[in-house]
Amino acid sequence: MLRFLKSSPTEMPKIIKTETLSGDRQYSRSITIDQTKVHSIRELKKVLGVKLGLLADRFDIVKMADVLLYDDQERLPDNLASPLHIIVHPAERTVFDHLVTPAKDMINDFEDDDRTMMSCGHGIVPDNLYDLCWNNLKQGAVEFQCPAIEQFNVRGNQAPCGEIWTLYEVTIKAQLSVDERILFEMRLSKNSIQKEDSVQECPFCRCLSVRANEKNNRVRCLNCSHTNPDRSEFCWQCLHQWKDSHAREFCGNLQCSTAKGVHMSQEILRTCAKKTIDNYANVPAVRACPSCHALVEHERGCKRMTCKCTFQFCFVCVKPWTSEGCGYNKTCSSVAPCQVVSK
Structure with a gap:
């Protein structure tokens, strides 16, 4: 007897073009990716690093729509963009001689690396300065603020310095690469726009x-x-x-604030979709709880429904779920029509 085995479809190699935010042609490539072997951002960076001549920690991949960076642990998205935009980090972040300060690092007291002096007088290692500013930008900041805790305050109250650093100062003292500077500018713009009431993402x-x-x-x-x-x-x-x-x-969406009001509730009940529940066809997908009148949407499961007020009822005939009403062993005489809510 011959047995024919179905061959699984093989994924075609994907060609990805790489570009830096700054347009540096040194890192512009067309790279073939074997999708059967590359499943995460970390694995993708290993492949790209070999082709670009960069260590994995020297560059990151940009999520252009979000103006964020992919995390190494993330799975490789199915819709990975091409061209793929990357940022190249500097090989090292040095401190200019005239800016070296004996002050402790404001993030980590035990840092042995050279600290750069910020305009407020506090010290920080350039790598920590980059991480601090980028993390603040990811959280929606529209300015760079010194977080250092002042050591001498009345009655022991510790308050942050709060001095505002300019992007120019951060660029110089964190030794931002051209790509990093562009990324910071893009994120600052996005954060500023999102704070406007007239804009939504x-x-x-x-x-x-x-x-x-x-x-x-x-x-x-x-x-x-x-x-x-x-x-x-x-x-x-x-x-x-x-x-x-x-x-x-x-x-x-029932959880939306636009669902409030009696007239709106009635409109929702009138226009909601119909579905089949426990072999009962054309059951309205939204009901008003017979006890508290809150709107309840049936997503899955049987006809038994428990409202947030703890009242239980049958979603098909809208009778209370009791021995006198409806239950698992009782057949609904009919599907209750669209309910009418009162003021």
Whole structure:
């Protein structure tokens, strides 16, 4: 007897082009990646490092949409961009002779490396300065503030220095490479824009979006409308996908603030989708709890529903889940129609 085995499809090698943020042609390459062997960012950096002539700690891969850096432990994304943008770090971060200070490092008291003196008089190792500033930028900072704790304060209250450092000072004293300087500028701009009330970040592609009318919570991302039209609209309030294509005021997510109000609740009950639950067809996917009237959405499971108020009821016939009402061994006489909520 002959047995035919299905051969598993082999992944084709992927060609990735690399570019630095600064456009340094020295690191522009077209590199072939074997996707069957490369599964993480760490493994990808090993391959790129050999081709670029760089150690893995000398460069990082940029998430352009987020203006962040990939972590080495992350899995290799399926939609890895090409060209792939990287930043090259300096081989070492030295301290200019006239800036060397005996002051302790404000981050680590036990640092033996040379510390550079900041404009506020505090000292820090350049590598620590880079890490400090980049971590603050990742958390949304729009300026660089000295975190050093003042040693002499009245009644022992310890307060941070709080001196503001300019990007120019950080560039010089952290010995930022050209790529790092560009990355810092990009992140500062993104953080500044995000603090504006008129701007939101698309939850799908992370691009910045604005709404034409401040009373309209339904926003269409211009970038997603080209790349993924079926998933391009989101709610300004809850930042989830806009579910109801016909609704103008409610996005379809019950946890959203746009779902409040009796009239809105009635509209949700009237327009919600229908589904099959325990072989009962055309059951409204949203019900109002018979006890507290809160809206409850059925996601999965049987017809038994427990509201946040702890009241239990049947999602099909909307009777209480008791021996006198509905239960596991009782057949619903009919599917309850859309409920009517009162003021």
